[in-house]
Amino acid sequence: MDVCRRWQPDPPFGGSNNTVVFSTHGGTTFALDAATGALRWQRVTGPSATAPLLDAARGHVVVAATDGRLTALRLSDGAQVWQHVSEAPILTTPALSRDGTLIFAGNEAIDAFAVNATTGALVWKTRLYGQSLTDRYPVVVGDAVIYRSQPLYSLWQLLSEGGATMNQAGAVNTDWAADWAAVGPRITAYLNANPHKQTFFVLDAAIGAVRGTAPVLYTFGDNEIPSPPVVRAGATDTVYLIYRARQGI
Template sequence: MTRSVRASQTIKSNTLKKTAMQVAVVALMATAAAGCNRGIKPEVNDPVKLVQIAQPISFLQPVFSVNAGKNASKKDPLDLQVGYENGQMVVAGRGGDLTGYDSNGQRLWSFNVGEEITGGVALDAFSQTAVVSTRGGRIIALDSSTGAKRWQKQLSGSVLTPALITNNRVILSANDGFLHGLSLQSGQSVWQFATSLPAISVRGAAAPTLLDDTTALIATADGRLHAITLDNGLPKWSRRIGIGTGSSEVERMSDVDGQPVIDNNQLFAISYSGQLLAIDLASREVMFVKELASLKSLAVNSQQVVATSLEGKVVAYDRRTGEVLWESEELAYRKLTNPVMIGDYIAVGDLDGIVHLFDPATGTIVSRVETKGALSSLQVDGSRLMTQSKSGQVAIWQLPR
């Protein structure tokens, strides 16, 4: 099948696009109802009830949990991700508290930035640096072993996602459309790169990721991926991922808020407007485009790429061909987190604080563990799974030894 045919199929996916816009439309209708007509009630789908697992396996073992304080409000439900690397952990609370822990959950230090934190923790164990951002656009770097403040930098816009720390650079994507490269040592601005900012976008952003040793890959609210040199911020290439169609600004939203995944010289990314794209980085050719809408990052193993959709579907695709291997609607409308690979299983969190473990071969849920509060994100570091709830509860789970 030619690339033009794939593009045509993507653009014609009106049904999926309407589903993808459900979150924004509901929000806009709710706002209109509050100001104009309180009798209007947007349609909201109830989360499906969970089916009991016949013979659940015992898989993840709890290590410890901590409470970082309230991380989200109904007006601004941001995801404050945990910084975790090589046994170090730094947790951010919405009120401005940062706390460092060792691998056993022993509290080492605490620091308050004096303002609401909007971007989760970026942690670089090699340089012993933790970086967070605040509502007012301040970027703050701390010594991750002691909590001592190293520097701060004021940006023109706030940052809603963790930074990328690599090659003596701190790479950030601000909500005013500017990408920033700061000096890791001093916080001074080394470069800026301006991107197109749509009139309306989803509240959120994708964290920058490392494309190769010299290049950062950054997704933006206009549905594009930008490959930017780490050293001086020069663009290498740009590609549109999200393709929004329609007559209104809302219908044309095409945000890429899930962090792109680079694995074995393949790039995977997904958009709010309903396109999951796979690219062969060696040839820069599109391998496949599938119709699915999401604001969450993808999970990839040696054979599959797995996504959670806006409607709560969990779908596994063949990573080479894009063929659907299985699809589960057992968690429909349960406000799912990003999927992650942990051991031999796929983990997905939901609005009740439950982590569901899927068998990647069959798509069957084989185990569950439970924490407190609606989960906002899952992270994996080696044999450990980090769960973070919107109420600020952070839990660490360990694979059986």
């Protein structure tokens, strides 16, 4: 079972505060009193491998299921508000857009998608590359949303091709910025020529359109899905990412 990834106990939502919500592989979502552990409600939402998402503004909790259902429940009593049925298992933890109007998720057809946070209606769907979106979550950055996928190709093949691509820039420059100025365009060109080898996708949050090719090579062990970025919000958002550069990470 996964504990709710994001929750806020105060102010109360629908007359119910200090609540912890989690879903189980068995298919039930539970809401407990955070102070006492007493059961407040439980609902069958389908087997889940992700953490629920709290939509604090509406007093909803959104649960993704491995049978493809994305369900919004009322936090106060667990009543179903809406349900969106995807065409493949959902193994990504949902995320809320910055303005709170959209909920982002992804399924095992490798579709990134967004639904209306109030109604659950599908707003957009975009096919990505890779073989899985499991274990991660969309990362919202301003008016964009970032997804990561498990590659279709082996780690060693991608490491070898990535290294060869970077080495085409010539000798390693000891100044990192200067070296990147030479290497970055070559990475972008390699991924543009081999789009099915991308694992990092930046989409327009409102319409799902891909915002070009990010020059990010695959860097991870055992062909796992790469870590999602961390965002430092500010006047200009900063994205921090485990990154493969020449001669190291």
